[in-house]
Amino acid sequence: MLFKTILLLLFSLKASAQVFNAAPFLAMGNTGLAQGSLYSISNNPAGVASLESMAFGVAYQNHFFSSEIQSQAVFAALPFASSSTLAFGMNSYGLQGVANLLTLRGSYAKQFGRHFSSGISVNSHRYYVTNYENDNTLSLDLGFQYYANDDITIGALARNVTKAQHEDVVPAYIPVEFGIGFYYKLSTALRIAYDMYYGLYTSLDYRGGIEYAVDSRVVVRGGVASHPTQYFGGVGLVLNKLHVDIASAFHPRLGTSPQLAIAYDF
Secondary structure: OHHHHHHHHHHHHHOOOOOOOOHHHHHOOOOOOOOOOHHHHHOOHHHHHHOOOOEEEEEEEEHHHOOOEEEEEEEEEEEEOOOEEEEEEEEEEEEOOOEEEEEEEEEEEEEEOOOEEEEEEEEEEEEEEOOOEEEEEEEEEEEEEEEOOOOEEEEEEEEOOOOOOOOOOOOOOOOOEEEEEEEEEOOOOEEEEEEEEEEOOOOOEEEEEEEEEOOOOEEEEEEEEEOOEEEEEEEEEEEOOEEEEEEEEEEOOOEEEEEEEEEEEO
């Protein structure tokens, strides 16, 4: 079992486990480039510019239904001054006691008028294998969002524009990729998202998702991604200022990766 777990870990590292998407985005096909949320910290930093109050969140994901491979994440955002937001995030991925990828993020986002926002994120990446390897590096992300109207938002992301990488001996890489996304409110209850990524070292990745609000407190989500082929689903609960989201990714060969995310708006 341990041997299988390590193989799964290495597979996931090569699939750029430095990127973490919280449950609401994960459930909608791993999208999020054009959405605005506390969880945009690890997706498109421009998305936190629309926040109106301080927010804090945590997330936990169990990969491939293996208790050995886990992700944990923490998010915090503080709007201030005129349409500006500072945000901080941390996500850890790995096999406890064996190997770990830790990413720390600091973001600044600003909204310009009613139609445009931008964000920048400085990321510190640490790769650690017990009694073997320890490597650190920094990367930079740039994000933008354009609000065409009240119903349509377009997002763009340039991830790792500095092309930072770990040392050659480290079996993990920080993706260099560019993405564009669309978010469309079809009605007060129904919304769709579509993202497309181009990576320097990977194929084009197409992602799509749908969200339906059963009522003001319950939201159902689903989605699909092309590279690798995965399916997603989840549900969100809004309890006043508390947001509880459950989601899961379904990989045809590796299995299910459920996630729980909890956020609070102050």
